[in-house]
Amino acid sequence: MSGASANRGITVSEAEFRRLWADRSLTRDQIGQRLGGISGEAVRNRAMARGLPFRGKCKRHIAAVQDEAEFERMWLANVSSSVLAEHYRCSRAAIRKTAKRLGLPSRKSWPRxxxxxxxxxxxxxxxxxxxxxxxxAEWEAKHREAAE
Structure with a gap:
């Protein structure tokens, strides 16, 4: 090592670390920032040392879409993938994979x-x-019944 001390981050309770690790909306790098600026790799090493399950490198490979009909309307209306990713707090790749999972057509940048x-x-x-x-329709049905 070149004499610089390694960043060991801040000390957090076991429960807090587990809570952060379980929060799938956070990447390992984001957890690292909350732990005093340590790397995502250091976060992964800490999780492995605690015997926590593997998470992979990404937040989610599929967006957490509560309302698939709304997602479909947004996709078909041509809301940009970047805007959708910001809305669902995931990557653009996750947005594309979600669209594919829902059977939505691929898009071009045109129309705007x-x-x-x-x-x-x-x-x-x-x-x-x-x-x-x-x-x-309800009004017409009501007036048809009244006319009969």
């Missing part, structure tokens, strides 16, 4: 990709149209 704000605006209009159509 849209922001999350523009998607929300478009989705709100779509939802209002659905509600209006439902209300109109």
């Amino acid at each position: 990709q849209i922001s999350m704000a523009k998607f929300r605006e478009i989705d709100a209009v779509r939802a209002m149209h659905e509600i209006a159509a439902k209300n109109r």
Whole structure:
């Protein structure tokens, strides 16, 4: 070694380390930053020493999508992969793999990709149209019954 002392990070409780390791939204490097700036490799070594399960190098290989229908609408509306990755707190690769898992078509950069704000605006209009159509159908059914 060249005389520089190694960064040993900060000391945390066993429970806190296990909590950080179990949080799949954090990468090993992010855990390392919380532990005083140690490397992701050092985090992995600490986990192995504690007998914790292997996590791999990435946060997730598939995005944690609670609402697959919304993800599909965002994908088909051409919300950019970068924006989706930020929204779901994962990598762009995870977004692409999630789209593939859901059977969505691959995309080109054209037509122009849209922001999350523009998607929300478009989705709100779509939802209002659905509600209006439902209300109109109920109104028409009610008036048909009354006419008979």
